[in-house]
Amino acid sequence: MKVAVVGAGPAGVRAVEQLVAAGLTPLWLDEAPDGGGRIYQRPPAQLSRDARRLYGFEAKRATALHATLDALKAHADWRPNTLVWHIDPHRRRLEVLSAGTQATLDFDAALLCTGAMDRVVPVPGWTRPGVTTLGAAQIALKTQGCAIGDKVVLLGTGPLLWLLAYQYLKAGARPAAVLDTTAFAHKARHAPGLLAGGAVFWKGLYYMAAVRAAGVPVYEGVRPRAITGAGDQVSGLAFETARGAARTLACDAVALGWGLKPEAQLADLAGVPFRFDADQHNWLPERDIAGRTPVPGIYLAGDGAGIGGADVAERAGARAALALLEDTGRPVPQDTVAALDAALARLAGFRTALERTFPFPADLARAVPDATLVCRCEAITAGDLRAAGGTPATGTARELNRAKAFTRLGMGRCQGRVCGPAGAEILAAALNREVAAIGRLRGQPPVKPVPLAEAAE
Amino acid sequence: MSVTDTEVLIIGAGGAGTSAALHLAQRGVPCVLLERGLVGGQASGVNYGGVRQQGRHPAELPIARRSMALWHRLVEIAGTDAEFTVSGHLKLARTPEEEAELVAYLDVARAYDLPLRLVGRNALHVDYPWLGPKVIAGSLAPEDGAANPRLLVPALARAARAAGAVIEEHAKVTELAFDGTLFQVAAGERRWRAAWLLNTAGFWGGTVAAAFDEAVPVQPLSPNMMVTEPIRYFIEPNLGVVGGNVYLRQIPRGNVIIGGGHGVSDPAVPWSRPAAEETRAAMALATALVPSLAGACVIRSWSGIDGEMPDHIPVIGPSRTTPRLIHAFGFSGHGFQLGPGVGAILSELVLDGATDVPLAPFDIGRWTARAA
Ligand SMILES: Cc1cc2nc3c(=O)[nH]c(=O)nc-3n(C[C@H](O)[C@H](O)[C@H](O)COP(=O)(O)OP(=O)(O)OC[C@H]3O[C@@H](n4cnc5c(N)ncnc54)[C@H](O)[C@@H]3O)c2cc1C
Ligand SMILES: Cc1cc2nc3c(=O)[nH]c(=O)nc-3n(C[C@H](O)[C@H](O)[C@H](O)COP(=O)(O)OP(=O)(O)OC[C@H]3O[C@@H](n4cnc5c(N)ncnc54)[C@H](O)[C@@H]3O)c2cc1C
Numbered sequence: 001m002k003v004a005v006v007g008a009g010p011a012g013v014r015a016v017e018q019l020v021a022a023g024l025t026p027l028w029l030d031e032a033p034d035g036g037g038r039i040y041q042r043p044p045a046q047l048s049r050d051a052r053r054l055y056g057f058e059a060k061r062a063t064a065l066h067a068t069l070d071a072l073k074a075h076a077d078w079r080p081n082t083l084v085w086h087i088d089p090h091r092r093r094l095e096v097l098s099a100g101t102q103a104t105l106d107f108d109a110a111l112l113c114t115g116a117m118d119r120v121v122p123v124p125g126w127t128r129p130g131v132t133t134l135g136a137a138q139i140a141l142k143t144q145g146c147a148i149g150d151k152v153v154l155l156g157t158g159p160l161l162w163l164l165a166y167q168y169l170k171a172g173a174r175p176a177a178v179l180d181t182t183a184f185a186h187k188a189r190h191a192p193g194l195l196a197g198g199a200v201f202w203k204g205l206y207y208m209a210a211v212r213a214a215g216v217p218v219y220e221g222v223r224p225r226a227i228t229g230a231g232d233q234v235s236g237l238a239f240e241t242a243r244g245a246a247r248t249l250a251c252d253a254v255a256l257g258w259g260l261k262p263e264a265q266l267a268d269l270a271g272v273p274f275r276f277d278a279d280q281h282n283w284l285p286e287r288d289i290a291g292r293t294p295v296p297g298i299y300l301a302g303d304g305a306g307i308g309g310a311d312v313a314e315r316a317g318a319r320a321a322l323a324l325l326e327d328t329g330r331p332v333p334q335d336t337v338a339a340l341d342a343a344l345a346r347l348a349g350f351r352t353a354l355e356r357t358f359p360f361p362a363d364l365a366r367a368v369p370d371a372t373l374v375c376r377c378e379a380i381t382a383g384d385l386r387a388a389g390g391t392p393a394t395g396t397a398r399e400l401n402r403a404k405a406f407t408r409l410g411m412g413r414c415q416g417r418v419c420g421p422a423g424a425e426i427l428a429a430a431l432n433r434e435v436a437a438i439g440r441l442r443g444q445p446p447v448k449p450v451p452l453a454e455a456a457e
Numbered sequence: 458m459s460v461t462d463t464e465v466l467i468i469g470a471g472g473a474g475t476s477a478a479l480h481l482a483q484r485g486v487p488c489v490l491l492e493r494g495l496v497g498g499q500a501s502g503v504n505y506g507g508v509r510q511q512g513r514h515p516a517e518l519p520i521a522r523r524s525m526a527l528w529h530r531l532v533e534i535a536g537t538d539a540e541f542t543v544s545g546h547l548k549l550a551r552t553p554e555e556e557a558e559l560v561a562y563l564d565v566a567r568a569y570d571l572p573l574r575l576v577g578r579n580a581l582h583v584d585y586p587w588l589g590p591k592v593i594a595g596s597l598a599p600e601d602g603a604a605n606p607r608l609l610v611p612a613l614a615r616a617a618r619a620a621g622a623v624i625e626e627h628a629k630v631t632e633l634a635f636d637g638t639l640f641q642v643a644a645g646e647r648r649w650r651a652a653w654l655l656n657t658a659g660f661w662g663g664t665v666a667a668a669f670d671e672a673v674p675v676q677p678l679s680p681n682m683m684v685t686e687p688i689r690y691f692i693e694p695n696l697g698v699v700g701g702n703v704y705l706r707q708i709p710r711g712n713v714i715i716g717g718g719h720g721v722s723d724p725a726v727p728w729s730r731p732a733a734e735e736t737r738a739a740m741a742l743a744t745a746l747v748p749s750l751a752g753a754c755v756i757r758s759w760s761g762i763d764g765e766m767p768d769h770i771p772v773i774g775p776s777r778t779t780p781r782l783i784h785a786f787g788f789s790g791h792g793f794q795l796g797p798g799v800g801a802i803l804s805e806l807v808l809d810g811a812t813d814v815p816l817a818p819f820d821i822g823r824w825t826a827r828a829a
Contacts, residue, residue: 086733095733102737377686393537394611395496395618402495405502405607413686413756445731449686449754452740 001328002027002106004094005076006084006266007113009037010310011302011317013069015111018321020075022330027105028076029096031083031448035069038115038135038303039310042066043143054142056167057203061310085446087112089270089295097450109297109324112267113317116260116303119282121365121422122382123155123256124372125227130234134160134257138167147173149253153237155224157182158259158358159204159309165216166207175216176251181258181361183221183242193353196346200311217249223364227254258360261421262304268443270298276436279352280307281360282421283440289344291320292327299324307355312347315340362435365425374426375419377412382426385409389430396431400438403427413449416441459648463489463623465807466642466651468630468665471501472796473785473803474657475613475624476527479534480804482620489649490614490622491642493629497610499727500659500788501796503761504606505682505704505716507695508794509546510571511598512562514770516818517795518569523814524798525600531797535612539604544706546601547576547585547694549592549746555699556594563596573598587691589748603695603706606793613797630658633668635779653781653807657799660724660764662772662786666821669779673772673824675787678765679722681735683758685750687711692747703742705750713750715743720760729760765789773799773819775806777826783807784821 003019005012008030019026036042040062043049055062072078079098086095087110094105118133125131130149132140134156137148147168153176154165165178194201212218221242228248229235238248259280267285268274272293274283284306291299301320302313319340322332368374370383388397388406397403400423409423410416416423420441428435465481467474470492478490492498508528510521532538550556559575566573576595582588585595614624625644632643633654640654656665663675692707703717717739722729736758744751764787766772771789776782783806785799792799805812 088730088733093733104733393535393615394608395615399495406611411757413754415757444757444759445733445736446755446758449756451751452685452744452753452755453751 001108003324004029004105004107004110005113006030006094006110007037007115007302007304008032008035008069008080009113009115009302010039010065010313011113011115011304012037013065013072014314014317015113015301015321016072016076017068018318018325020072022325026076027079027107029079029082029084029094031081033080035080036062036066037313040065041139041142043145047143047145049145053170056170058310065314083448084266085448085450087266087270089298092297095445102450109299109328110270111291111299111301111320111324112270112304113302113313114263114266114304116262116307117417118257119259119261119360119421120256120418121258121361122368122372122374123224123227124369125229125234126256127373127376128227128229128234129232130229130253131227132253132255134164134255137255138164141167141171145171147171148255149234149251151176151251152253152255153177153179153249153251155179155237155254155256156258157361158257159354160257160260162204162207162211164255165211169211169214169216174214177217177219177249178211179222179224179237179239180218180220181222181224181364182358186221187357190353190357194350194357196353197350200309200350259355259358260303260307262306263417264304265415265417265443265447267293267298267300267304269445269447271295272298272300274440277306278436279355281355281362282307289319289341290323291316292323308347308351312344312351315343315347319344360421362425365422366429368422368426374423375409375412377414378408380407380409380419385423385426386430389427397427398431398438400424400427400440401442404441410441415444461489461647461649463487463649463651465489465653465655466491466640466649467655467657468642469656469658469662469786470496470610470614470624470626471499471657471659472497472610472613472793473799474655475610475617476797476800477655477657477803478622478624478800479613479617479620480801481807482617482622484804484808485621486808488622489651490617490624491628491630491644491649492624492626495626496614496624497607500761500763501610501793502606503682503759504793505680505714506603506606506793507546507704507706508541508604509598509601509695509697509791510794511546511548511566511573511596511601512697513791515565515569516770516815518565518571519814520795520798520802522569522571523801524795527797527801528604528794535616537608537612539608539612540708541602541604543600543602545694546598546697547595548598548697548699549588550594550699551591552593558699559594559596571598572600587747587749589745591745597694601695609796630665633665635669635782640782653783655803655807656782656784656786657803659786659788660762662764662784666772666776666784666786669776669782671776671778671821671825673787673821674767675764677722677724678763678790679720679729679760680716680763680790681718681720681731681739681758681760682714682716683731683736683739683755684715685713685753686756688713688753696746698746703739703746705743705746713753715739717742722760722762724762727762729762731758731760763788763790763792771819772821773802774816774821777822
């Protein structure tokens with residue numbers, strides 16, 4: 001039996017570990033040069049940094065995961081630098097692009113561990129050079145050891161905002177300010193639900209406290225107004241304080257992000273149905289706690305199956321691999337299965353509390369000014385999108401895919417991965433409908449751009 | 458259960474059906490257009506966007522000519538030009554045999570007043586220096602062009618509604634009958650009755666025809682499509698080749714749209730998807746035609762479902778079994794350009810009992826009479 005595992009983050013590593021233990025040699029692909037995924041992303045080989053400095057409190061886990069990863073490579077058909085750009089669930093084939101070469105790979109079962117990406121809300125000026133996502137700023141720090149500017153403002157909400165602020169501090173790149181769109185009172189109200197998270201919760205509190213103790217200006221309950229600047233330069237961030245006062249902070253770079261969204265395009269192409277999860281405020285592929293989807297032979301684990309974080313990803317990866325083994329008639333250790341199920345159920349409760357503590361600011365997205373670009377690839381403004389929800393010559397677009405057809409929103413390079421969530425809010429508001437009612441952007445291959453030259457031989 | 462009465466019922470809101478609704482409504486005829494999904498959601502909304510006359514079967518040219526006149530009046534008719542541009546259509550030959558085919562078509566074009574100009578090898582590579590060395594001749598139809606398929610039918614539908622047509626979306630017709638006087642049609646719990654029925658259901662037109670004992674050998678056709686990221690604008694004409702194994706066009710914003718080969722589909726869902734191996738083959742053919750496309754990234758690929766007839770021309774005209782039933786389906790992969798014109802023709806068949814383009818080659822009897 002040929003099992004394909006896409007992704008070598010925490011979920012992929014723990015999945016392959018189980019498959020190898022069961023005597024299989026899985027096909028293992030990751031588009032990155034090495035495994036580790038997002039949280040445990042490794043710097044390039046020539047840039048060695050101490051794990052303790054790179055991963056902080058997570059250094060032990062990172063080291064453990066990397067050790068497992070490296071040990072497993074020889075027992076799998078390990079293919080780094082390999083983008084999976086399409087999956088055909090009927091013929092059970094993956095289309096891949098590897099170092100400029102295209103190939104088709106067969107599988108009997110596939111385990112998709114594709115992780116997550118930042119969720120952004122457009123702020124006027126967000127397309128200026130010098131503005132990145134929180135995740136991108138973190139990757140620059142982790143893999144290249146550099147900050148995105150000298151005076152960096154971090155804006156958004158969620159654990160990554162505070163983690164990044166703390167990591168910047170520790171790296172000697174003191175942030176100019178941290179702006180959280182969630183009010184302090186809101187977070188305090190939801191804190192009791194987070195106690196179930198144990199160490200993760202206490203680490204989160206520690207990060208927040210450390211950032212404040214270091215004297216980094218912190219503003220909570222803010223509404224960003226604009227990222228100002230001239231030409232290619234960011235010069236400041238204008239915002240409204242929780243009390244409604246207009247303020248401007250001088251800065252030369254901004255990192256922003258409002259939680260994460262699953263990178264679930266392969267699951268979509270595989271035909272897995274999606275549902276809207278109100279707590280995560282994301283469309284999630286359907287799967288059971290063990291990662292089985294309604295599509296035979298397709299399994300999901302990790303943040304690509306719904307945001308859960310690294311601890312969940314490791315367990316979900318192992319659990320999905322066990323489900324796959326069980327479904328194909330192989331014996332699996334039932335005590336391990338039971339322990340994983342119990343842990344996953346417990347962690348799911350914590351995740352819900354976390355999402356409620358740092359909610360996606362749908363109202364901010366709905367209020368993006370008309371002139372602001374929402375879709376960068378196709379240069380579609382919020383006003384264009386609202387017009388599609390009005391009465392253009394083509395009639396009202398009552399669904400997101402219809403607005404895509406009319407305006408080209410989400411038709412560019414990123415295929416709506418960046419603009420999708422905010423675009424949906426803007427259209428839903430224009431139509432006076434619930435965001436869940438207008439659908440989600442349909443996925444189409446390739447998952448990421450594939451160059452024409454590669455096929456020209 | 459309530460029944461709605463109307464004069465003309467139309468099944469299928471692609472280009473043909475929606476244009477029919479518009480033309481009927483403009484002449485004051487009550488009509489109801491029933492669409493399973495959203496208007497223009499199938500072939501008419503996802504095609505390559507070629508608005509081409511060159512290379513068509515001679516029988517189609519009179520319809521194509523009529524349709525072209527409507528394309529030029531689109532702003533007036535539908536409030537948008539649906540990005541229709543007259544870019545010219547350049548059909549290319551890569552072998553002497555292919556060149557001979559281009560030459561042969563010049564006579565056809567002349568007979569139907571279609572402007573067409575042969576471009577020899579030297580002139581071709583001067584006028585279009587970006588063409589690959591394998592191209593040896595071309596024929597340019599200066600009146601042809603392209604449009605954005607996602608806009609055409611929704612705009613026609615809005616105009617039809619404004620003119621008084623009733624258009625029901627999410628109305629999948631599940632029952633069809635003729636009681637000798639009226640057609641009775643049901644979509645779920647809703648029912649309609651009408652004196653006339655127009656079958657413009659695209660590939661699924663075969664199912665509608667079969668309900669009136671006129672089964673035809675229509676097959677699903679799913680062209681494989683892809684589009685690149687925007688690159689510098691340099692390919693003005695819509696490009697095709699003899700044989701049709703690849704075609705491509707660039708829009709002024711820079712994206713290059715490429716077609717070639719066939720995807721996979723399940724019309725019962727309906728569902729379609731490009732086939733990766735066909736996408737790769739079309740990529741290679743495209744870069745052979747225009748070598749500087751190499752390196753451009755494909756950002757999206759897709760397919761759709763049209764009805765393909767064995768002789769590659771549609772069924773258009775009155776039923777052989779049922780009075781006041783008129784078919785127009787099975788456009789075999791080239792009905793986007795024809796849509797506006799076909800709707801006008803259907804309205805004339807209903808209201809005037811005749812039209813000025815010859816429809817004999819499209820008679821459904823060419824299949825059913827033989828079978829009977
Ligand atoms: C930018 C970013 C930074 C983050 N930083 C942290 C952090 O510091 N701490 C924390 O707790 N959480 C962080 N997270 C959350 C993170 O998602 C989880 O902690 C954890 O990494 C999830 O593990 P995973 O295995 O599900 O996915 P990931 O770790 O994201 O691994 C997914 C892997 O799949 C590969 N992949 C995806 N699609 C394809 C494809 N089509 N073809 C081939 N390969 C593919 C990716 O290259 C990646 O290596 C971050 C998330 C993001 C997006
Ligand atoms: C990928 C692709 C590329 C193409 N490229 C070109 C091109 O470049 N140039 C060109 O001229 N042509 C092209 N074509 C062909 C062209 O798109 C079609 O010939 C044309 O759009 C057909 O129009 P139609 O109205 O017959 O069918 P459709 O547009 O398919 O409309 C039929 C409608 O009937 C509806 N329907 C079906 N059954 C029922 C039912 N039971 N109840 C209610 N509604 C029903 C369907 O939902 C559908 O919306 C292409 C086709 C495809 C698929």
